[in-house]
Each structure stands twice: as structure tokens, then as C-alpha cells.
Amino acid sequence: SEKPAQYKVRDLSLAEAGRHQIRLAEHEMPGLMALRAEYAESQPLRGARVAGSLHMTVQTAVLIETLTALGAEVRWASCNIFSTQDEAAAAVVVGPNGTVEEPAGVPVFAWKGESLEEYWECTEQILVWPGEGPNLILDDGGDATMLVHDGKRFEAAGVVPDNLEPGDHGYSEEGVVFRNLLRRSLAEDPQRWTRIAEGIKGVSEETTTGVHRLYQLAAAGELLFPAINVNDSVTKSKFDNRYGIRHSLPDGINRATDILIGGKVAVVVGYGDVGKGAAESLRGQGARVIVTEIDPICALQAAMDGYQVARLEDTLSVADFFITTTGNVSVITADHLSGMKDKAVVGNIGHFDNEIDIAGMASIPGVVRTEIKPQVHEWTFPATDDRPEHSIIVLSEGRLLNLGNATGHPSFVMSNSFTNQVMAQVELWEADSEYELGVHRLPKILDEKVARLHLEALGVDLTELTKEQAEYIDVDVAGPYKPEHYRY
Ligand code: NAI
Numbered sequence: 001s002e003k004p005a006q007y008k009v010r011d012l013s014l015a016e017a018g019r020h021q022i023r024l025a026e027h028e029m030p031g032l033m034a035l036r037a038e039y040a041e042s043q044p045l046r047g048a049r050v051a052g053s054l055h056m057t058v059q060t061a062v063l064i065e066t067l068t069a070l071g072a073e074v075r076w077a078s079c080n081i082f083s084t085q086d087e088a089a090a091a092v093v094v095g096p097n098g099t100v101e102e103p104a105g106v107p108v109f110a111w112k113g114e115s116l117e118e119y120w121e122c123t124e125q126i127l128v129w130p131g132e133g134p135n136l137i138l139d140d141g142g143d144a145t146m147l148v149h150d151g152k153r154f155e156a157a158g159v160v161p162d163n164l165e166p167g168d169h170g171y172s173e174e175g176v177v178f179r180n181l182l183r184r185s186l187a188e189d190p191q192r193w194t195r196i197a198e199g200i201k202g203v204s205e206e207t208t209t210g211v212h213r214l215y216q217l218a219a220a221g222e223l224l225f226p227a228i229n230v231n232d233s234v235t236k237s238k239f240d241n242r243y244g245i246r247h248s249l250p251d252g253i254n255r256a257t258d259i260l261i262g263g264k265v266a267v268v269v270g271y272g273d274v275g276k277g278a279a280e281s282l283r284g285q286g287a288r289v290i291v292t293e294i295d296p297i298c299a300l301q302a303a304m305d306g307y308q309v310a311r312l313e314d315t316l317s318v319a320d321f322f323i324t325t326t327g328n329v330s331v332i333t334a335d336h337l338s339g340m341k342d343k344a345v346v347g348n349i350g351h352f353d354n355e356i357d358i359a360g361m362a363s364i365p366g367v368v369r370t371e372i373k374p375q376v377h378e379w380t381f382p383a384t385d386d387r388p389e390h391s392i393i394v395l396s397e398g399r400l401l402n403l404g405n406a407t408g409h410p411s412f413v414m415s416n417s418f419t420n421q422v423m424a425q426v427e428l429w430e431a432d433s434e435y436e437l438g439v440h441r442l443p444k445i446l447d448e449k450v451a452r453l454h455l456e457a458l459g460v461d462l463t464e465l466t467k468e469q470a471e472y473i474d475v476d477v478a479g480p481y482k483p484e485h486y487r488y
Contacts, residue, residue, distance in 0.1 A: 018091030074106045257395075261282060312331075344392045
């Protein structure tokens, strides 16, 4: 009875522009291109049906076409309402060998500026296939995985409770949308998610926040299929989260505001992998950077790296930029927002928009929101006894600004992340239920392989261990070179 749509993107005529960008990106993604060459003949993903939920960018297009080059069938949605590059989405639908009139690529359901209803409908579309359902999920942030889990849970209960929120936390506007989708689905087909869940052999998860959700599901005994934590491959989180952010954070700020960063005061909330890249990039632009942290180890790291470490409350009247990088909820409250310096720029680069309490700010009496341009809004606070009228600039409505205001991380760093993703998909598919229910990481030897695939392009000459040296430090000449507990 299910008749899934073929695709839904902004405008297929953008495909040619997208194809040119994809072609250039391929040159910058040696890891993915090496996997295409390695697996051209053996087709390890033959028979795999991959449901992908990950920012639909040019780099993701190269990932998708690598999965299909290895034999997979794929359906794709973005994992954020603002992150799609419409030309990339169009090019993937048309495919390298198709035409606008006769698309021959992969069904994509994504465009820049989706509503929340559209966002969840797109996520539903990647999971509803013609014939049999998907057998693998490739996720970023865990929304597709969560839809399957919550769908199955509420099919079993036969009812969707009023207080159900996506992931059972945060953003209530989205909760209404999510509940409506599950209720409609339950009415249409009370077994859909149970069936889909049964067909899935595993999920590979891209980001810190999605991995966090997976460990929570596993701890609660609710995880329905094995998961590979791609984020914690060293060649993912220590590269994408850090060096990717170092590139794409200033890109987002510049495209959104064109306000000079040099000489200004910038607050980076959180000093994990993303925070480290964020702080470095802002310092590189000449900002005086202040870091806030709750973890004494990360706070000490920030101090030793030369940053002032302070509490957010004490920076409100001096800072010109506030960037959240925590993956945590309500780290900037409505009181913080209304207390900031006039025309301060506020943005989040963590996965979800619940880091900054935009809804709380919207409910302050007399506050006015003005659209400067899409994904850039000025919020004006009315005069009070203590303070004249003033305003702040909010980027991407509190959603990750590097993908909302710019085009996310550049290809070379994403090649590292996505090479891990493809290896994880191959692992899950070839292992065919050998993985225990739980959250796994790729073996270190594969992590080292990902790095190796990216050395030549940078002109890196790696030193080889002698046999004597290898024995002395008790490793194999071919690796792995470090014990599991090593932190890089
Ligand atoms: P992480 O766990 O390494 O770092 C987060 C840091 O925030 C931790 O050091 C933690 O102690 C700190 N923190 C938590 N609550 C805090 C609070 N109230 N105040 C100050 N500091 C606080 O995580 P990672 O890998 O840096 O990721 C952070 C977020 O960024 C996640 O949501 C992740 O999914 C997302 N992400 C976004 C990317 C993008 O392109 N925009 C790329 C990669 C990750």
C-alpha cells in the first residue's frame, strides 16, 4: 500500500551547478575516491539499502555516490532544516548519468529552509522504501534512528502520548510535529515501524550528540540494532569537529554578518573538540577569546592554550560574539540573551538548537524579531528603567550556523569523516548480525587507514618503523601504533 515518493528537492535545474561542485569536491576527497577504487569490483554493499539522514551538502553528495559505487541503494534526507545545498541535492537526484528530464540518481528529500513538518516528512521518506524497507541507517544526530525507535515503541503501546518530544527532550514546537507524524503513521499502518525496525541491520552515527543518544538507548536496554560510533574514530572527531569547525565557523559568521572579528571579544561556550576549533579560529582572526567550561580538565586545557576562562554571566556586557559548542541544553538562557551588549552576535555550532533558549527570549514582553536576511535575525529588547532599547543578532535561529549560514566543513576534512562512515556501513553489512546489540567503534587499524589515505595529497612523508623499533615499543610495523586508551 505504501507508495513512496521519488524525490523532493528545490529545483532540478540546479543539477549542473551541483555536478561541477561535486567534481571538484571529489578531487579533495581522496579517502572516498580510494574506497571507490578499492571496492569497484567486489561491490561490498550490493544488496544494502541505506537510509541516510545527514546534511545534504556537496561533500555528502560524494559520500552518497561512493555508497552507490560500492553497490548500495540509497535514499537521503538532510538532518537539519537549513543545511541543504540545493544544487548538491539536485545533482544527486539527476545523477552523474541522468538528465533533468530523466533523473537517474538517488532519491533525495531535502531543501534549504524546510519547515519542521517538512523536515520530519523527509525523514519518514528515507525510511519508507518501495518494496522492502531499508536495512542500514547512516545517521547524523540520530533523528532517523529515533523515529524508528519511537515509532516501534508507540506501535506496541498503540498510542502516542501528548508529552512525547523528539528524543524526549527540548523543543516543544517540534514535539507537536513529531507526535502528529507518529499518530498519522499509526493510523495508516500500525505495523510500519515494527517492520522497518526488524529489517535494519545497524546504524552508523556521525556526531557527538547522536552518539550520546545511542549510548542512552543502549543503557536503557532499548537499542533495536547494533550501532557504530563513527564520531569517536580519531580521524573523525579530532579532525572534523576541530579543524572542520576552524574553517566553517568564521565562514558562517562572515557570510551572515560581515562584521570584523579582529580586536573584538568572542566567547566560546564549551572547550571540547568543537570548542577547540572554534576558539582557535576566532583567535586566528584576532579576536580576544574567552572560554567557558564546566569540566575542569577542559577548562585547564583552555587556560594552558592561553585563553581566559570565565563564567558566561561575567562576559555579557563585554563580548561581541557568543558561540555555543556544547551539545548541551539551555547553556545560553533568555536572561543571558537580554543582558548582552548591544548588537552582539549569537550563534550555535552544536548539533541541536536547544543550546540557546530562543523560545524563552521570544516570550519576553515587547521583544521584536526582525529578519535581516534568511537565517539572520535581529532581536530587539524594549527599553527598561535600567537600560535603553538594544538588540542582538541571532544566526540560523540557534541552529548550527556553519551549515545554516555557510556550507559546512570543506571537502578534505569531510573525506576523513565519510571514509569512516563508508567503512562502518561495509562493516555492518558484511558482518550481517555478527555485531552484538550495542555501540561499537571501528578498529584502530581502520582509523589509521583513513589517515593514511589522506597523507599523499598533503605531501606528507611518513616515517616507517624499523623491526627493532616496532619490537621495542611492542607494536606491529604495520600498526596499530597506539593502545586503545591513547587520547591523541
Ligand atoms: P565534546 O563533548 O567534545 O565537547 C563539548 C564540551 O562542552 C565539553 O567539554 C563539555 O564539558 C562542555 N560543556 C557542556 N556543558 C557546558 C556548559 N553548560 N557550559 C560550558 N561548557 C559546557 O563534544 P564535541 O565533539 O565538541 O561536539 C559538540 C557539539 O557539536 C555536539 O552537539 C556535536 O554533535 C556538534 N558538532 C557539530 C558540528 C558542526 O559542523 N556544526 C561538527 C561536529 C560536532
